[in-house]
Amino acid sequence: MLKIGLLGAGRIGQVHAVNIANNPRSALAAVADVQPEAAHTLAARFGAEVRSIDGILSDPAIDAVLIATSTDTHSGLIEAATAAGKAVLCEKPVDLSLERAEACLAVVSDSAKPVMIGFNRRFDPNFAALQASAQAGEIGRPELLSITSFDPAPPPVSYIKVSGGLFRDMMIHDFDMANFVMGGLPVTVHAVGTSIVNPAIGAAGDVDTAVVTMTYADGRIAVIRNSRRAVYGYDQRLELLGSEGLLSAGNVLENTVSRATVNGVSGAKPTYFFLERYMTAYAAEWEAFVSALIEGTPVPVSLADGVAALRLAEAATRSVKTGNTQML
Template sequence: MLKIGLLGAGRIGQVHAVNIVAHPQSELVAVSDKFDEPAEKLAQMHGATVRSSEDIIADPAIDAVLIATPTDTHADLLEAATAAGKAVLCEKPVDLDLKRALDCLARCEPHGKPIMVGFNRRFDPNFAHLKAAFDQGEIGKGELLSITSFDPAPPPVSYVKVSGGIFRDMAIHDFDMACWMYGALPDKVTAIGSSIVDPEIGKAGDFDTAVTTLEFSGGRIAVIKNSRRAAYGYDQRIEFLGSDGLLAAHNVLENTIEKITAHGATKAKPEHFFLERYAKAYQIEWNSFIEGVQGASPLPVTLKDGINALVVAEAAALSAREGRSVDIAKEILR
C-alpha cells in the first residue's frame, strides 16, 4: 500500500483524490493547497490530513506525491520531491519555460526516482486501442495523423493571461499525442493562430483558434486543430491514415440513443468537457502510475516525454508569432 500526498486541492486535484482513494494499492494520507478551505474540505472527505507541501515532501512515511498545483510551482516541487526520495506524478506541463523544464530534468534524473507526467489522453481507452492497432501494423506505415481538440467554451481571460498560451496550455496534450503516435519528435513545426472567439483573448496576447502542422522524418505529417469554442460540446477525435488503411477514434457521446424519424436522424452531443470525457482515462493513468512505482511495468509517460511536448509547444508558439516554420533541432534544441 503506497501512502500518497496530494499537492493541490483544486478541480484536477479533486479528480485525482477520488482515484487515489479508490485504488486498492494507494492511500491518500495528506493534502496541501495554498487555500485552506479546499484543502480541508478534500481532506475531510477522504480521511486525510491537511499539511503544507513542504511537510508532505519531507515526511519519510509518504511514498509518493501527486502534483496538481499551479504550473509555475511544478518544477520546484518535482525537484524537492525527488530529492526527498519520493515517486511523483505531476500534472502537465513541467513548466511554461523550456529552459526551466530542462534544468528540472537535469536535477531530478540523478535521484533515480519514478516520475510520470500527467498526459491523461494517452490512457483514454479509445486512443490507446488506436495506438495499439497502429503499433501492430494494422494500417501499415503511418503517413498522416489528424487530431481535433475543441473546448466547449473559452476560459476566463484571467486564466489565459497566466496559462502560457494555447500551445503550451491546450495544444500541448495533442503535441504529446502526436509524438506518442509516431514515436518521435517532429523535425519541423508550422503553426497559425487567430483570435476570433473572444477578442479579449487576442488582447491578452493569445490565440483561441489554431492549426499546427508537424513534419516528422520520412515525410510523415500530423495536423492538429484547436479551438477554444465548440458550441456542441467537447470535441476530441483522431484519424490516422496509413499505407494500408485508416484508424479513427470518434467522440464519446453523452449517451448512445439515436432518434430516426421521417424528418431525419439525431444523436446525443459529445461529452461536455474533460472531466466527463476523460474520467476513465484518469483512473487508468493512476493505475499505471501505481504499477510503475511498484515495478510491475515501466512508467508510460516520462519526464522527458513531458519536455518533448513542451519543445513542440515552444516551436509552435514561435512559428505562430513569427509567421514561419521552425526547425526544432536548429532553433529549439540548439
C-alpha cells in the first residue's frame, strides 16, 4: 500500500484524492494546501492528515507525492520531491517557461525516483483505444492526425493573463496527444490564431481559436483545432488517417436518449467539461502511476514528455506571433 502526500487541495486535487483513496494499492496519507481550510476538509473526508509541504516531503513514510498546486510551483516542487526521495505525479504543465522546465528536467535526470506528468487524456479509454489500434497496425501506416479540442466556455480574462496563453495552457494537452499517437516529434510547427470568441482575450495578448499544423520528417502531418468556446459542451475528438483506414474517437455523451419529433431527431450533448469527460481517465492515470511504482516499470508519461509538449507550445506561440512556420 503506497502512502501518498497530496500537494494542493483545489478542484483537481480533490479529483486525485478520490482516486488515491479508491485505489486498493494506495492510501491518502497527508494533504497540504496554502488554504488550511481546503486541506482540512479534504483530509477529513479520507482520514488523512493535514501537513505542510515540508512536513510531507521530509516524512520517510510517504512514498510519493501528487503535485496539484499552481503551475508556477511545479518545477520547484518536482525538484524538491525527487531530492527528498519521493516518486512524483505532477499536473501539467511542467512550467510556463520552457527554460525553467528544461532546467528541472536536467536537475532530476539522475533521480532514482520517477516523475510522471499528468497528461490525463492519454488514459481516456477512447483515446487509449485509438492509440492502441494505431500501434497494432489496424489502419496501416498513420499519415494524417487530426485533434479537435474545444472547451465549453472561455475562462475569465484574468485567468487568461496568467495562463501562459492558449498554447501552453490548453493546447499543451493536444501537443502531448500528438506526441503520444504519432510516437515522435514533428519537425515544423505552424499556427494561426484569433480572438474571435472574446476580443478581450486578444487585448490580453492571447488567442481563443487556433489551428496548428505540424509536419513530421517522414511526411506525416498533424493538425490541431482549439476553441475556447463550444456551447454544446466539451468537444474532444481524434481522427487518424492511415494507409489502410481511419480511426476516430468521438465524444462521450450525457446519455443515449434520442427524441424524434416533427422538428427532427435530437440527442444529448457531450459531457460538459474535463471533470465529467475525463473522470475515468484520471482514475486510470492514477492506477498507471501506482502500477509503475509497484512493478518498477517506467511511468507512462515522463517529465521529458512534459517538456516536449511545452516545446511545441512555445513554437506555436512564436508562429502565431511571427506568422512564420517554426522549425524544431
